[in-house]
Amino acid sequence: DTAVSQTPKYLVTQMGNDKSIKCEQNLGHDTMYWYKQDSKKFLKIMFSYNNKELIINETVPNRFSPKSPDKAHLNLHINSLELGDSAVYFCASSPNLPIAGAFTGELFFGEGSRLTVL
Amino acid sequence: SQQGEEDPQALSIQEGENATMNCSYKTSINNLQWYRQNSGRGLVHLILIRSNEREKHSGRLRVTLDTSKKSSSLLITASRAADTASYFCATDDMRFGAGTRLTVKP
Numbered sequence: 014d015t016a017v018s019q020t021p022k023y024l025v026t027q028m029g030n031d032k033s034i035k036c037e038q039n040l041g042h043d044t045m046y047w048y049k050q051d052s053k054k055f056l057k058i059m060f061s062y063n064n065k066e067l068i069i070n071e072t073v074p075n076r077f078s079p080k081s082p083d084k085a086h087l088n089l090h091i092n093s094l095e096l097g098d099s100a101v102y103f104c105a106s107s108p109n110l111p112i113a114g115a116f117t118g119e120l121f122f123g124e125g126s127r128l129t130v131l
Numbered sequence: 132s133q134q135g136e137e138d139p140q141a142l143s144i145q146e147g148e149n150a151t152m153n154c155s156y157k158t159s160i161n162n163l164q165w166y167r168q169n170s171g172r173g174l175v176h177l178i179l180i181r182s183n184e185r186e187k188h189s190g191r192l193r194v195t196l197d198t199s200k201k202s203s204s205l206l207i208t209a210s211r212a213a214d215t216a217s218y219f220c221a222t223d224d225m226r227f228g229a230g231t232r233l234t235v236k237p
Contacts, residue, residue, distance in 0.1 A: 046225065048227075054217060054230050056227040103173055120221075125173055
């Protein structure tokens, strides 16, 4: 079984559309993340949720809205897609929060969802 | 917040050679991690080193941490073509940089 699964793997859409990417983890982890990897491979954290509570919210346009129905799922909804949103989006999970002295060390990543906005 | 910054951006070596990649960061940390990303795949955790550790080994991987210089290095010994990938470091708050792209030529 895949530990962290994302759907869809590929998504091609027109500017202005609204789309969602879903993520599920079966590891029993409390914390989930969304990352964006651009064409230069820079990996930027977008959001982090712990037990359905938003913990990290980077400077991300309001068009991006994460939703966590339960601690095993963290979906990413994007409104009014723009050309600059084209990237690979990665979901990840970890057993607990990366806080001082308590972090057990490992993020588990999904295989990524490649979004292309035309 | 801070992120690790990897150096060099790209590294090309022959099979059997050693590969060294560096990571710098700006503020104090509790731990630092290294990850690997194969082309078109997600990141995979390699090793974590805590701020009170100076060196850690895992198979052909050797990680060092110098908190006074705010830097870490990842050494891959006796490299193989299968080591070709991008390598990323991450600090406490799980922020990454752009990685080092390693190419190992057979």
